[in-house]
Amino acid sequence: MGQEIHGAVADGFEAVREEFAAFVAAERPDYEGQLCAYVHGRRVVDLWTGNAADSLYGVFSSTMGAAHLVAALLVQDGTLELDRKVTYYWPEFGAEGKGAVTLRDLLTHRAGLIGIDAGFSAEELADDRAIAERLADQKPYWRPGTAFGYHALVIGALAGEVVRRATGHTLQEVYEERVRAPYALDFFLGLPESEEPRFRSVQPMTPTPEQRALLDAQPYGPHTLASIAFNTHVPEPGPPEGHANSRLVRAKGPASAGGVASARGLAKMYAAAISEVDDRPPLLKPDTVAEVGQIHSVGYDLVTRTHRAFGLGFQATSDPWYPFLGAGAFGHGGAGGTQAFADPRSGLAYGYTRRRMAYPGGAAPENGPLVSAVHRAALEMN
Known part of the structure; x- marks a missing residue:
């Protein structure tokens, strides 16, 4: 028997609560999760299990959504130019044949710079x-x-290094000033000590037994692109959940996978990107929304060995995950099972978090029916 569902949904979104409740009922008794959605800047879904209403979770690669939003804002301002060479901002980057790489190449996973030979500590x-x-x-x-x-x-x-060279401020500082603080988002790139109890109030993030077995099987060889990209080619890589469970990571908030958030924080950030929220205009202008959602890289991903599609840094959320979403939907899932995105055509912004890392990795499978239910209700609302 799953945990009790708490929270509320707007009229017309009752099917979303039913879908969430059905999933939770079928899950393990220790399941903890949150689901939140906005439509045109209005919160229409806010659900959670147990005592998880205000809990914060490590969101792994969903962190990249915040990083790419900062880049989009700076491109929109004219501070960054997508087709300038990275060396214009960061001269040292040009070593070892990287001199022609543009910022657009860098943000769309085309630079070939997935890690380092020796690995990172x-x-x-x-x-x-x-x-x-x-x-x-x-x-x-x-x-x-x-x-x-x-x-x-x-x-x-x-x-982040391009942002620092161009602005004199870290990406985390720009995010805090322009995105997180103005909207009081529960989505941190650098978790203050004062917020630590909200992370510690849940059990440490752990994989499901199925995911642990997959991780222990070490599916990537020690010298593959995948092992380099995920830093598993080092002598003692440690379990992936160790990243989110590290206070050092949470405090520094590395912009690839070190963010800490709730579903409310994830959904509200994407709502603010495309809609008026808290009486503030959208963070991104229509031309910028179209730019970040336009597919830049699509096909065979050399690292994951799967079909994938990326917009301007963001994952192109409709391909291959949720093909019913509108063209130009953008966001990012994460290894903890999280999913977050904006679908500008329907006005939908979505956020989902859970404590246990989901099998087989990345955004958890239950997001499929949950996203579908939320999207259907959003279309009927429009």
Whole structure:
């Protein structure tokens, strides 16, 4: 028997609560999760299990959504130019044949700079400046621009170094000033000590037994692109949940996978990106929304060895995950099972979090029916 469902849904979204309740009833008794959605800037779904109303979770790669939103804002301002070479902002980046890489290449996982030969220490993975410094000297793993592959643990550090060079401020500082603080978002790139009890109030993040078995099987060989991108080629890589459970990671908020959030925080950030929220205009103008949602990289991902599609940094959420979403939907899932995105055509913004890392990894499978139910209700509301 699953846990009791708490929270509320707006009129017309009752089917979403029913879908969430059906999933929770079928899950393990220790399931903890949250689901939140906005339509045109209005919160229409706010559900959770047990005592998880105000809990914060490690959101792994969903963190990249915040990083790419910062980049989009700076492009919109004219502070960054997508087709300038990265070396214009960061001269040291040009070493080892990377001189022609543009910012657009970098943000769309086409730079071939997925990691480093020697791997990163756990301390380095918590520090975007340290990651960027080591990547500057690394030779790309494929000729930049000829293919793409998921830059799983480094894309935020790469973007962040460009942001720092262009603005004099870290990506985390820009995010705090322009996005998180104005909307009081429960989505942190650098969790204050004062908020730590909200993370510690839940059990440490752990995989499901099925996911643990998959991880223990070590599906990637020690010298593959995947092992380099996920830093499992080092002598003692440690369990992936260790990243979210590290106070050092949570405090520094590395912009690839170190964010801490609730479903409310995830959904509200994407709502603010495309809609008026809290009497504030959308963060992104229509032209910028179209730019970030336009597919830039699609096809065979050299790292994950799967079909994937990326917009301007963000995952193209409709391909391949939720093909019923509108063209130009953008967001990012995460290894903890999280999913978050904006669908500008329907006005939908969605956020989902859970404590246990989901099998087989990435955004949890239950997001499929949950997203479908929310999207159907949003269309009927429009």
